Amino acid sequence: MSRDIARAFAPASVGNVGVGFDILGHSLAGLGDRATVRRIAAPEVRITALRGVVTDLPLAAEKNTAGAALIALREGLGLDFGFALELDKGIALGSGLGGSAASCVAALVAANALLDAPLAPAALYPFALTGEAVASGGRHGDNVGPMLIGGLALTTAERLVAVPVPADWTCVVVHPHFVLETREARAALAGSYALHEFVAQSASLAQLLLGCERGDAGLVRDGLRDTLVEPRRARLIPGFDAVKQAALDAGALGASISGAGPSVFAWFEHRDAAEAAGRAMAAAFAGAGLGSDVLVSAVAGPAAQVIA
Amino acid sequence: MSRDIARAFAPASVGNVGVGFDILGHSLAGLGDRATVRRIAAPEVRITALRGVVTDLPLAAEKNTAGAALIALREGLGLDFGFALELDKGIALGSGLGGSAASCVAALVAANALLDAPLAPAALYPFALTGEAVASGGRHGDNVGPMLIGGLALTTAERLVAVPVPADWTCVVVHPHFVLETREARAALAGSYALHEFVAQSASLAQLLLGCERGDAGLVRDGLRDTLVEPRRARLIPGFDAVKQAALDAGALGASISGAGPSVFAWFEHRDAAEAAGRAMAAAFAGAGLGSDVLVSAVAGPAAQVIA
The missing domain is CATH 3.30.70.890 (GHMP kinase, C-terminal domain)
Structure with missing residues (x-):
């Protein structure tokens, strides 16, 4: 039987990595956002709480990166249930560390754990791009991509490709x-x-x-x-x-x-x-x-x- | 004791490879230019013959890609002797197959064999860029680079980097x-x-x-x-x-x-x-x-x- 509530953490990230504008990014240890998601019977996405270093974000789900991502997940998978979402923001907005992306990814990873058949993290990428577009106006994967799979990632419109780097770097x-x-x-x-x-x-x-x-x-x-x-x-x-x-x-x-x-x-x-x-x-x-x-x-x- | 005469072949190439404008190219088997170079006492570069599918190229060394490359080699290494160069063109100009680059590289590889201490092929890259600039107006290595080291190559202003590809491709x-x-x-x-x-x-x-x-x-x-x-x-x-x-x-x-x-x-x-x-x-x-x-x-x- 699937769970009714799950919590997930998504790390901060360095988008662009200078020379990979919109297509390259890597995750960062030590800072991030948390999302707590409940599976609800109502076929909708609600944001029920917003806490932490940012509190003035839109609570209307479709205007919030995390909410929009969960709406995309529901619609993409044809789910007959909904999600209630609480966000704990650890990353300041306007910092260049992927704050909106981290909420989006944390919400998706938590919601994914509530599915009857959870997806592989990389399969959440299209939904994360849809969520991120609410904040940035475009389907830029350079923050959500590395958050989903960790490390350095090449993030195109179609593909999320892990790029290895030495562990010491x-x-x-x-x-x-x-x-x-x-x-x-x-x-x-x-x-x-x-x-x-x-x-x-x-x-x-x-x-x-x-x-x-x-x-x-x-x-x-x-x-x-x-x-x-x-x-x-x-x-x-x-x-x-x-x-x-x-x-x-x-x-x-x-x-x-x-x-x-x-x-x-x-x-x-x-x-x-x-x-x-x-x-x-x-x-x-x-x-x-x-x-x-x-x-x-x-x-x-x-x-x-x-x-x- | 070094040789007095050497002949070299340089293959055709695919420059740009579509998405690597000016920085990516690969060599091609089956077509190319030949250069015959003699070491001469006079401290100069002379083009003494031009044969093959192209015969209307400049014979003034400094206006010819192969001649300009040998001038750059002489000056770069401080050589106290010169070169006489004959070119046999196998690649049509204006074909998009690196015709000017092949003459340049063939001349360099032949002249290199006449040096008291020949260089590694990749070390000829800066001289090849100088020669290629006579034809293209810029230091584009996407043809000369792969000709020098073979295969697919990333060719920046500073670096010539071999990129492996499967042998069947x-x-x-x-x-x-x-x-x-x-x-x-x-x-x-x-x-x-x-x-x-x-x-x-x-x-x-x-x-x-x-x-x-x-x-x-x-x-x-x-x-x-x-x-x-x-x-x-x-x-x-x-x-x-x-x-x-x-x-x-x-x-x-x-x-x-x-x-x-x-x-x-x-x-x-x-x-x-x-x-x-x-x-x-x-x-x-x-x-x-x-x-x-x-x-x-x-x-x-x-x-x-x-x-x-």
Whole structure:
């Protein structure tokens, strides 16, 4: 017999990973959202509570990423029952750490556990894309994808592909205490692009992907250089240049903006260097008048999971 | 003691491979250019003969891709001797099969054999980029790169990276009998691009690369779809849509324009399907009033080499 209530945790994530705009992301240990889902007889999705670091989200299910994802799950699977959902937000909105995506994925993973025949996590991807579209206006999988399967993931419109990375590789993310609206961050990308910009960014993406697949830090070091998106968004983040330089000075394989920002991430071959870099990056934000939080995680972060 | 004369062969190639504009290419068995190089006392590079399917190329060394590459080699290594070069062209110019690149690479590989301390083939890459720039106006390695090391290669401004593909995977290239000037093909790409076009093409490139690296035909099938360059160039090639469709109908993993065109290539998992497709693609070109040649080769084609 299936359960009536389940709770799940979904981790934060680094979207874009600089050179993989909308198609590459990885999960992060140590921060995330929780969802508690009850199976209800009424054929609908209700959000019954919203707690934690964000409380001013829409409670109408269809306007909430988590609610919209559960509606898509119900409709996609033709379920004759509904869900009641409570969210505990651990990730600040407008941080660039996938806050809306984490609620969406946590809700799906919890609801999935209540199905008579639960799906594999990757099979939840299309529903997560539908939920995420409520927040971002597009079917971008670079946050929901890695949250569902863990680690680094290539996330296209059709496919969710795990990309292996060495277990030692470590990400540091520094989250400055101000909100950058995703809308504003997207507006900075308006306008047209030259073909040579695409060629340069494609070359970087290709090197990053092969470098991860092969565990070749040199390829990643050459690839993790965003010349397309970062230059257009950096001015939205006070102190960005100094924070990035602090990461590179500490030996980063590369550093850029996490998701739509304002968080800044950097990759390292080893955890100790990442920890030292985090302190230097926070100091650089302080120099720009901003307090910040530092998170250190394996690049191969965890997947969302059902919790007790 | 070093030799005084050496001859080398460089194969044709498929540049761009559709979704890897300027940064991805692979070599082809069965067609190529030969260079015969003599070491001479005079500190200069002379082109003394030009034979074969093309004879109206510049003989001034600095205006010829092969000549410019040998000048770059001399200057880069600080050689106190010179080279006299004869070229036997097997690849038609304006075919999209890397004709200028093959002369450049054949000349470098032959000259390298005359050095007191020959370099590894990949170390010739910067000199080949300099030579190729004479023809294409930019340092594009997608033809010279795979010719130097064989097979499929990622070719950035700084790096030449071999990408493995399964030995069975086969490419068919159909070369219609008309010349498409690289200049005209480049002009079709002028103008600006939207970010979403780049995201789609990046997703395709990423899937193609991971598919090759993993030998996963399904990933390649999803990835080998050029939505950025091909739509802008297809109208320059009479019959293109029908030729591509003939390849797809024959089971191709994907099909697109080879280099700047007008040749059309398609990839298959097995050689027999590629051979059947070649006949159908040639028939489609015939339907557009064009005769054509068909070439079938492993995707993992040969590298340039010194010959007797």
